[in-house]
Amino acid sequence: xxxxxxxxxxxxxxxxxxxxxxxxxxxxxxxxxxxxxxxxxxxxxxxxxxxxxxxxxxxxxxxxxxxxxxxxxxxxxxxxxxxxxxxxxxxxxxxxxxxxxxxxxxxxxxxxxxxxxxxxxxxxxxxxxxxxxxxxxxxxxxxxxxxxxxxxxxxxxxxxxxxxxxxxxxxxxxxxxxxxxxxxxxxxxxxxxxxxxxxxxxxxxxxxxxxxxxxxxxxxxxxxxxxxxxxxxxxxxxxxxxxxxxxxxxxxxxxxxxxxxxxxxxxxxxxxxxxxxxxxxxxxxxxxxxxxxxxxxxxxxxxxxxxxxxxxxxxxxxxxxxxxxxxxxxxxxxxxxxxxxxxxxxxxxxxxxxxxxxxxxxxxxxxxxxxxxxxx
Numbered sequence: 001x002x003x004x005x006x007x008x009x010x011x012x013x014x015x016x017x018x019x020x021x022x023x024x025x026x027x028x029x030x031x032x033x034x035x036x037x038x039x040x041x042x043x044x045x046x047x048x049x050x051x052x053x054x055x056x057x058x059x060x061x062x063x064x065x066x067x068x069x070x071x072x073x074x075x076x077x078x079x080x081x082x083x084x085x086x087x088x089x090x091x092x093x094x095x096x097x098x099x100x101x102x103x104x105x106x107x108x109x110x111x112x113x114x115x116x117x118x119x120x121x122x123x124x125x126x127x128x129x130x131x132x133x134x135x136x137x138x139x140x141x142x143x144x145x146x147x148x149x150x151x152x153x154x155x156x157x158x159x160x161x162x163x164x165x166x167x168x169x170x171x172x173x174x175x176x177x178x179x180x181x182x183x184x185x186x187x188x189x190x191x192x193x194x195x196x197x198x199x200x201x202x203x204x205x206x207x208x209x210x211x212x213x214x215x216x217x218x219x220x221x222x223x224x225x226x227x228x229x230x231x232x233x234x235x236x237x238x239x240x241x242x243x244x245x246x247x248x249x250x251x252x253x254x255x256x257x258x259x260x261x262x263x264x265x266x267x268x269x270x271x272x273x274x275x276x277x278x279x280x281x282x283x284x285x286x287x288x289x290x291x292x293x294x295x296x297x298x299x300x301x302x303x304x305x306x307x308x309x310x311x312x313x314x315x316x317x318x319x320x321x322x323x324x325x326x327x328x329x330x331x332x333x334x335x336x337x338x339x340x341x342x343x344x345x346x347x348x349x350x351x352x353x354x355x356x357x358x359x360x361x362x363x364x365x366x367x368x369x370x371x372x373x374x375x376x
Contacts, residue, residue, distance in 0.1 A: 155289050155310040157325040157333050159367065166374030167200035174202045175372055176234035178225065178278070179241035181209035181355060182290065187240060190361030191369065198373040204232050212244035213270045221274055236372060237278045238322075240288040242309060243354060246301030259304055267305075271312045275319060285319040286372075288364070291328035292335040294353025299335065327363045328356070342366070 167173045177188050184207045195203050206228035211219040245267065248257040256263040278285045289306050293299035313319045325333045328348055339348050341359045348360035356364070 153307060153311050153314070155306050155321060155325070156323050157329070159323045159326055161322070161367070161371050162320060164371050164374050172200055172202045173236060173372065174204060174232060174234045176204045176206050176229065176232070176237045176283075178206040178228070178237055179239045179288075180207065180211045180243055182243045182288070183207040183238075183240040184209045186350065186356040186358050187288075187361045187364060190358050191238075191365045194362075194365045194369055198369055201369070201373055204229060204234060207240075210244065212241060213274055214245040214247060214249050214267060216270065222277055225277060233281045234283050236284045236286060238286045238288065238368065238372075239278060240290075241274075242290050242302065242305040245305050246298065258301065264304075264308060268308050268312060271309055275312055275316060279316065279318045283318070285313070285316070286322050286368070287313045287319055288322045289324050291324040291349075291356065292333060294335045294337070294349070298354070322364075322368070324364065327367075328360060339363075 177183055177191060188205065188207060192203060192205075195201055206225060208219065208224070208228075211221070213221065216222075246258055248255065248263065249266075250256070251266050254262075256266060275285060275287075287309060289310065290302045293302050310321055313321050328336060328339075330336050335349075335353065337347060337349055337353075338345060340346070341348070341362050346359035347357050348363070349355065350357055
């Protein structure tokens with residue numbers, strides 16, 4: 001009898017585990033599709049994507065996704081959810097707050113190119129507009145692709161911010177924090193904790209981890225960003241994005257390996273479209289460059305992303321490049337895990353060697369917030 005009870009208990013436990021897994025698959029089928037779509041192009045993605053997509057399609061017919069989103073929205077209403085879409089839908093409609101838009105005179109540092117001409121970036125942008133690849137780009141995707149003539153203009157290592165005027169009395173400056181996990185992890189939380197010291201700043205959250213600009217079919221920022229704002233029109237947009245963009249993609253049925261000339265042209269166009277969207281309604285964009293990364297191979301990829309981002313940002317009169325290299329790198333711009341924060345040694349990065357720690361976020365916030373408030 002005791003053996004039967006043990007046998008029965010094991011089966012009951014197995015049934016409970018299977019039921020839990022089944023419920024999780026049903027409720028998170030959309031997340032599984034997102035996971036599969038974010039995989040690098042290759043056999044794993046080819047096998048996983050059709051399976052999870054078929055599961056999600058069947059779940060959608062049952063209306064489970066609508067129920068799940070409705071629950072998230074209700075949780076957002078009471079402050080128990082940080083899902084940006086749910087927060088946007090739960091946010092009560094309000095009349096636009098009167099804000100002041102202070103034009104920023106951006107002083108652009110000279111851009112160094114392989115040929116030494118200061119207009120090399122502008123020339124490269126013209127090439128990107130005129131040339132549209134029509135065949136598969138099969139050139140190597142290694143870090144050596146950063147020597148391509150399309151990837152000109154290395155970002156400056158030092159931080160140079162143009163003057164930001166003070167907020168007029170009785171007004172507020174609305175600042176949106178947007179981007180991927182480079183904004184969401186460590187940085188945004190630190191900025192939001194320090195923001196109450198600056199009474200003239202009003203901050204809006206509009207970021208989502210696991211996103212980027214290389215794969216709009218996975219997450220389309222042009223559609224999601226306005227929903228995240230919920231009708232707010234920021235004066236300044238602080239963006240940290242690009243950590244997930246060091247991968248190849250398919251465009252128009254053509255595969256473009258990371259770093260190839262065709263990839264660079266298309267990615268530059270996507271960065272430009274994203275920047276133009278952020279600048280809508282006269283907003284000034286503060287673009288945080290990606291910091292040095294611990295892995296040499298990954299760092300080489302993010303350096304190329306930085307070069308392309310900087311080429312686009314430096315060509316806009318309404319955008320400012322915020323270099324993080326001097327804050328999180330050594331004298332040569334290489335990754336540093338530890339450093340002083342307000343005179344005290346601290347760990348500046350997360351254990352993954354990618355994201356910024358809360359202490360590292362203080363380095364950015366101490367530079368960013370007083371400048372946005374017009375104190376520096």
